[in-house]
Amino acid sequence: MSHPSYLGPESFRKAVNELAKLPGVGEKTAQRLAMYLVRADADYAKALAESVWGLKTGLELCPQCFSLSDKDLCSICLDASRDQELICVVEDPSDLLAIEQSGYFKGTYHVLHGSLAPLKGVGPEQLKIHQLMQRATDRKVREVILATNPDVEGEATALYLARLFLNKGISTSRIAMGIPMGGHLEYADHVTLGRAIEERRNFNPR
């Protein structure tokens, strides 16, 4: 049919429009979410609205590691029980959260806010690289784990940082790449499989 369809009253349409801008949320899902909110109690809608707005007003970057923080230094940088001489370098705050949720890492972080991509105009000055090197100059750093993504830009960024730290005499390591746990060799792509063989580890059962 060619005539414009009725999409509900103004405030409903507006909410659908705004919700549909979220990643992974289409028109249909936005409508479903809006309808849910219409039925939800006012307390929840208010809490949701306030928390969304709070993301823009209540958050800043930690001046040391540049992760998200709601006070000056973030709680990880302030945590004396964490190894402050071990820095894990990641591209984005979401990478930090992913590593934290694995529960394996008890050092600190440094968030670059991107990766080197000369073709997109992202050079070292656009990332928090200067601040990372300054941090390694000001305080004792034992090891830097380069946890940028295993794609072209992430690899280039890791290589770039590894050279800078080599010049400073600080040892670096790179997160392991290989077959994901629970994965199957037959479904792994060639590059991953090649890498997994190349970086095989000594296996010594007792």
Place this chain on the structure above:
Amino acid sequence: MSHPSYLGPESFRKAVNELAKLPGVGEKTAQRLAMYLVRADADYAKALAESVWGLKTGLELCPQCFSLSDKDLCSICLDASRDQELICVVEDPSDLLAIEQSGYFKGTYHVLHGSLAPLKGVGPEQLKIHQLMQRATDRKVREVILATNPDVEGEATALYLARLFLNKGISTSRIAMGIPMGGHLEYADHVTLGRAIEERRNFNPR
């Protein structure tokens, strides 16, 4: 690992919590949405927050058809070009939107806000049935289309309403049930297929 994992600063965690309460949004998606909002510009976060809150403050029910409205009568009830003597009865505002978006219906609606479910304590008094009968008494109504869902409660509600309208001498119709357009007979459930055969239509090619 057993220790609680770090989920980001307070305002971030709060937004993740609230977003994760939305239907179909899990913890992981909520985190992704929150991260998207952190990066989005403040104008968008503000518009989203305001439109969400607007769903609770800017909407009421149309006093005639009980669909969502942001002024007194909704725009469908106010539309003189629509057939005001033809009423399509639906369970929920979202059903109204679905029918509107099909673009085939040019009458008016009546939203019951549920269906008869005695076991859940939903009787005729809990729905907008009294208001529907009053509406059919106050104004001329030619036909009532019963577009409740084709499930147990929806069928019972349609039957209940059909009897009330029969007593009033107003004719009712029920939306057609059968194989969905583009569907395949082999995948249709038995009840739908049986209904489709029972309600077969005369087919007269020229």
